[in-house]
Every structure is written in structure tokens, then in C-alpha cells.
Amino acid sequence: MSLPPLPLAAAAPGRRAVLTRRIRRLVAATIAYNIVEAVVAISAGTAASSTALLGFGLDSVIEVSSAAAVAWQFAGSDPGKREKTALRVIAISFFALAAYVSIESVRALLGGTDAAPSTTGIVLAAVSLAVMPGLSYAQRHAGRELGSRTAVADSKQTLLCTYLSGVLLAGLLVNSLFGWSWADPIAALAIAAVAIKEGREAWQGNLCCPPPPTGEGTPLPRPGSCAGACCTKQPDDLAPPRQ
Numbered sequence: 001m002s003l004p005p006l007p008l009a010a011a012a013p014g015r016r017a018v019l020t021r022r023i024r025r026l027v028a029a030t031i032a033y034n035i036v037e038a039v040v041a042i043s044a045g046t047a048a049s050s051t052a053l054l055g056f057g058l059d060s061v062i063e064v065s066s067a068a069a070v071a072w073q074f075a076g077s078d079p080g081k082r083e084k085t086a087l088r089v090i091a092i093s094f095f096a097l098a099a100y101v102s103i104e105s106v107r108a109l110l111g112g113t114d115a116a117p118s119t120t121g122i123v124l125a126a127v128s129l130a131v132m133p134g135l136s137y138a139q140r141h142a143g144r145e146l147g148s149r150t151a152v153a154d155s156k157q158t159l160l161c162t163y164l165s166g167v168l169l170a171g172l173l174v175n176s177l178f179g180w181s182w183a184d185p186i187a188a189l190a191i192a193a194v195a196i197k198e199g200r201e202a203w204q205g206n207l208c209c210p211p212p213p214t215g216e217g218t219p220l221p222r223p224g225s226c227a228g229a230c231c232t233k234q235p236d237d238l239a240p241p242r243q
Contacts, residue, residue, distance in 0.1 A: 098195040126169060129169060162196065
């Protein structure tokens, strides 16, 4: 069952303004990086007939759409009213990526063109593995303090890119070092599986945003009120913001 939009009142008005500007800057940085990443990955994937690289590039395109959805939400006078629509855009993006990559991976495993080694892809995956965790953490932390499920969802999209970078790097290295072309579609299927999981959580709104704190003594979320362990295992993110 979908959760209702979370009111953007998790911090004092001045602090909310700071967090909103921070999220806008992080979204802009994410969009810029992913546009470059998408162009490089899709070009290299096409040249090498690599389903994993193409899937990674398309994930970058989806990350741009996800970040754009967050930018659209926070461009309005009341971002909370736009949250549900933005979450749906993010979730559908995940599902679309999973469907495409799954089909192409199965086709490759059943006798499609073998993926060639790609040095460009290896370098790209390594760079993304270094860049994405910082962007994801900064946006997730700001989104939780602000109380925005959409910002948290977009940060998870960015974190997914980190996981995908690791999977992609492993698949490309195995293919390059040992000539095992089947590693490429297997890596792509792993990308699809993670995308489905994240899409479901975005669609349901289970993104571990705490309720807005009202002062000292505010109870933590009930067990099961948000997905995963982040609500119960990351107390720093649940603490009321410092005034």
C-alpha cells in the first residue's frame, strides 16, 4: 500500500530552505554527471555489443529522469503535493530499465552476439564507483532531514548506480581477462534484479523517511513503518536537526 506524501516539515523553516537548495544543487550535479555517463556507456556498449554497458548507460538516462522528477517537485511552491507523482516516475523508470535489460540479457545468453572487451567501459565503471557513493550519501542525508521521500528515492537511484558500477566492472574485467563473454549478460541480469527491487520500494513509498520531529522525545517510527533496516539502524539520520 502506498504511503501518503510526507509533509516537508522535518526542520525549521530556515533549515528547510538550506536543505532544499542543497538538494537542488545535488540534483543538478547528478544530472550533469549522468548525461556524460550515459553518452559514454551507450557508445561503448554499442561498439562492444555489451548488454551490461548498454544497461548501465540506460540506467544513467533513467537517473537523469529521476533527478529531473525531483527537480520538478522542488521547483513548486509546495513540493509535498508533487511527491506522489515524482515517486511514480522514479518507480516506472526502474521497471522500464529492468524489462529492457532482462530481455537483452536473455537474448544474448541464448545465442546473441558475444560482447567484446571494453577498456572504456572498465574505466567508466571505476570512475562511477568512486563518484556515486558521495553524491548518494549527501542527497539521502538531506532528504531524510527534510522529510522528502522523493529525495531519498533519487538518492537510492544514485546508490543503485554504485552497485551497478561494481557489477559492471566485475563483468567487464572477467570478459577482458578471461574472454568469458557470458559474464556480460549475467552482470546485466544482476542490474535488472536490483532495479526491480528499488522500483517496488519507490512505488510503495517505502523509503525510510522519518516522521517530522516535533521536539525532544519524538518517538521513532514504528517497526515496519518503513522498508529495510535504515530506520532502526541509522539513529543519526532520525535525530532532530540541530537548531
